Amino acid sequence: xxxxxxxxxxxxxxxxxxxxxxxxxxxxxxxxxxxxxxxxxxxxxxxxxxxxxxxxxxxxxxxxxxxxxxxxxxxxxxxxxxxxxxxxxxxxxxxxxxxxxxxxxxxxxxxxxxxxxxxxxxxxxxxxxxxxxxxxxxxxxxxxxxxxxxxxxxxxxxxxxxxxxxxxxxxxxxxxxxxxxxxxxxxxxxxxxxxxxxxxxxxxxxxxxxxxxxxxxxxxxxxxxxxxxxxxxxxxxxxxxxxxxxxxxxxxxxxxxxxxxxxxxxxxxxxxxxxxxxxxxxxxxxxxxxxxxxxxxxxxxxxxxxxxxxxxxxxxxxxxxxxxxxxxxxxxxxxxxxxxxxxx
Amino acid sequence: xxxxxxxxxxxxxxxxxxxxxxxxxxxxxxxxxxxxxxxxxxxxxxxxxxxxxxxxxxxxxxxxxxxxxxxxxxxxxxxxxxxxxxxxxxxxxxxxxxxxxxxxxxxxxxxxxxxxxxxxxxxxxxxxxxxxxxxxxxxxxxxxxxxxxxxxxxxxxxxxxxxxxx
Numbered sequence: 001x002x003x004x005x006x007x008x009x010x011x012x013x014x015x016x017x018x019x020x021x022x023x024x025x026x027x028x029x030x031x032x033x034x035x036x037x038x039x040x041x042x043x044x045x046x047x048x049x050x051x052x053x054x055x056x057x058x059x060x061x062x063x064x065x066x067x068x069x070x071x072x073x074x075x076x077x078x079x080x081x082x083x084x085x086x087x088x089x090x091x092x093x094x095x096x097x098x099x100x101x102x103x104x105x106x107x108x109x110x111x112x113x114x115x116x117x118x119x120x121x122x123x124x125x126x127x128x129x130x131x132x133x134x135x136x137x138x139x140x141x142x143x144x145x146x147x148x149x150x151x152x153x154x155x156x157x158x159x160x161x162x163x164x165x166x167x168x169x170x171x172x173x174x175x176x177x178x179x180x181x182x183x184x185x186x187x188x189x190x191x192x193x194x195x196x197x198x199x200x201x202x203x204x205x206x207x208x209x210x211x212x213x214x215x216x217x218x219x220x221x222x223x224x225x226x227x228x229x230x231x232x233x234x235x236x237x238x239x240x241x242x243x244x245x246x247x248x249x250x251x252x253x254x255x256x257x258x259x260x261x262x263x264x265x266x267x268x269x270x271x272x273x274x275x276x277x278x279x280x281x282x283x284x285x286x287x288x289x290x291x292x293x294x295x296x297x298x299x300x301x302x303x304x305x306x307x308x309x310x311x312x313x314x315x316x317x318x319x320x321x322x323x324x325x326x327x328x329x330x331x332x333x334x335x336x337x338x339x340x341x342x343x344x
Numbered sequence: 345x346x347x348x349x350x351x352x353x354x355x356x357x358x359x360x361x362x363x364x365x366x367x368x369x370x371x372x373x374x375x376x377x378x379x380x381x382x383x384x385x386x387x388x389x390x391x392x393x394x395x396x397x398x399x400x401x402x403x404x405x406x407x408x409x410x411x412x413x414x415x416x417x418x419x420x421x422x423x424x425x426x427x428x429x430x431x432x433x434x435x436x437x438x439x440x441x442x443x444x445x446x447x448x449x450x451x452x453x454x455x456x457x458x459x460x461x462x463x464x465x466x467x468x469x470x471x472x473x474x475x476x477x478x479x480x481x482x483x484x485x486x487x488x489x490x491x492x493x494x495x496x497x498x499x500x501x502x503x504x505x506x507x508x509x510x
Contacts, residue, residue, distance in 0.1 A: 049467065050467040051467075052467075145464055149481065150460035150461045150464035150465075150481075151437070151460070152431045152432075152434060152436060152456070152459070152460035152464070153437060153456065153457060153460040153461070153481065154431075154436045154437045154440025154441075154443075154447050154448065154453065154457075154460075155437075155440060156440060156441055156443075156445075156448075157441060159375040159376070159378070160374050160375065196361070196363045196366040196367065196370075197366075197367070198367070198370070203374065205373075205374075206370040206373070206374060209370065210358055210361070210366065213358065214358045217358070241373055244373045245370050248369065248373075249358070253358075277438075277441070
C-alpha cells in the first residue's frame with residue numbers, strides 16, 4: 001500500500017472483490033434497482049419480533065450470501081470489518097458472533113459501507129488476511145426508532161427529509177494473485193469531518209454535501225486524476241437536496257465533474273415519482289452498500305462500467321447531540337473500483 | 345493506477361467557506377415547507393376529524409338519551425379507539441404525512457403518540473419498555489397542559505369573578 005497525498009491510500013496489489021451480496025426490504029425491492037438485488041424480504045419485520053432482530057437477520061443473510069457468491073467456506077474467512085447505525089453497532093457485532101472470525105467494528109454512520117470496504121482492502125493489501133469481509137446494514141424502522149420518532153408516530157416530514165434504506169450489503173475481498181477477474185479495489189480516500197453548522201436532522205443532504213465535496217476534491221488532489229478517469233462517480237446518500245449542493249461546491253472549486261456521470265445512490269435506489277414517501281431520496285449505510293454491491297458491481301461485471309468512485313457520506317450525529325443543539329458533523333469516504341482486463 | 349490524467353487545479357478550499365455563506369448557498373437547493381398548503385390540509389383534515397367526533401356525539405345523544413356533556417366522554421373514547429386501531433394497522437403515520445397538524449392536534453394525535461411509543465418499545469419489556477416509554481412524546485403535552493391550566497387558573501382567580509362558571 002502506498003500513501004498518496006494526505007488522505008489517499010493506493011492499494012498497489014489491487015485486492016479483488018471475490019463476491020458481493022445485497023439484501024433489501026420490500027420498498028427497495030419495489031424500486032428501479034430491484035432486479036440487481038440478491039434477495040428481497042417481503043415484510044419489514046422479516047419474521048422476527050423486533051426491528052433490531054430483523055436488521056440482524058438481514059445482515060446475517062447478506063454475510064452468508066457474500067460467502068456463497070465468493071465460493072469460500074466460513075472457516076476460510078480471516079477478517080470481518082463491519083458496522084451499522086445502531087447504538088454500539090450491535091447488528092454487526094451479532095453478525096460477527098455468528099461468523100466467528102476476528103472482527104473490527106467500524107462506525108461512520110452511512111459512510112460505514114465504504115469505510116469498512118477501505119479498511120478490509122487495506123488489511124488484505126498489506127498482507128493481514130487472505131480473505132476479508134466488509135459489510136454493513138441499515139433498517140428503516142430501527143433508525144426511525146433510534147434517531148427520530150416511533151415508527152407509527154404520525155409526524156409530517158419536511159421536503160428535505162430522506163428515507164432510510166432497509167438493506168444490507170457485504171463483499172469478500174481477497175488478495176490479488178493474478179487469477180481474479182475483478183472488480184478490484186484500487187484506492188481509498190479517507191474523509192475529514194466537515195461541519196457547516198447545519199442542525200436540522202431532517203436536512204441531512206445539506207449537512208453532508210460539503211463532506212462529499214471535500215473528499216472528492218482530496219481524491220483528485222491526492223491521485224492527480226481528473227473526474228473523466230471514472231465512468232461513474234456516485235455519492236452515498238446526498239439525495240435530491242445534497243447532490244446539487246455538492247455539484248455547486250465542486251463547480252466552484254473548478255473540478256470538471258461534467259466529464260463523468262455524477263449521481264447519488266440515494267436517488268438511484270427509489271423511484272421518487274412513484275415512491276413519494278421517500279421524499280428527497282434514500283439514506284442509511286444500506287443505501288450505498290446495496291447500490292454498490294448490487295447494482296454498480298453488476299454493471300461493472302457486464303462491462304458497462306470500468307472505473308467507479310463511490311463516495312459514501314455519513315452524518316455523525318447522535319440523538320443526544322442534536323437535541324442538545326449541536327450541529328451535525330459529517331464525513332465521506334471514497335473507494336475507487338476498477339474492473340479487470342487492462343492490468344492483472 | 346494506470347493512465348494518469350493531468351493534475352486538476354483545485355481553486356476553492358472548503359476551509360475558507362464560512363457556515364453563513366454555506367447556509368445561504370445550500371438554502372437555494374432546499375425546498376421549503378409548503379406552509380400554506382399544509383395549513384389548508386390541516387384545516388380540512390382536522391375539521392373532518394371534528395366532524396366525525398360531532399357525528400359520534402350525536403349518535404350517543406340520540407340513542408342513549410345523553411346530554412351533550414354526558415356524550416363527550418364516550419365520544420372521545422371512540423375517537424381514541426379509532427386512532428389506536430389506525431396506528432396499529434400502520435395507517436395513521438401515512439395519513440399524518442398528508443394531514444400534518446390536522447391529525448396531530450385533535451385527541452387522535454395524542455392517542456397516536458402514546459400508542460406508537462407503546463408499540464415501539466414493547467420489545468424492551470412491559471414495565472421498562474412499554475410503560476416507561478408510553479409518555480415519551482405525550483408527556484410534554486401533559487406537562488404543558490398542566491402548567492397552562494395552572495396559569496389560567498390563577499388568571500381566573502383574579503379576573504374570573506363575575507365571569508360566570510365554567
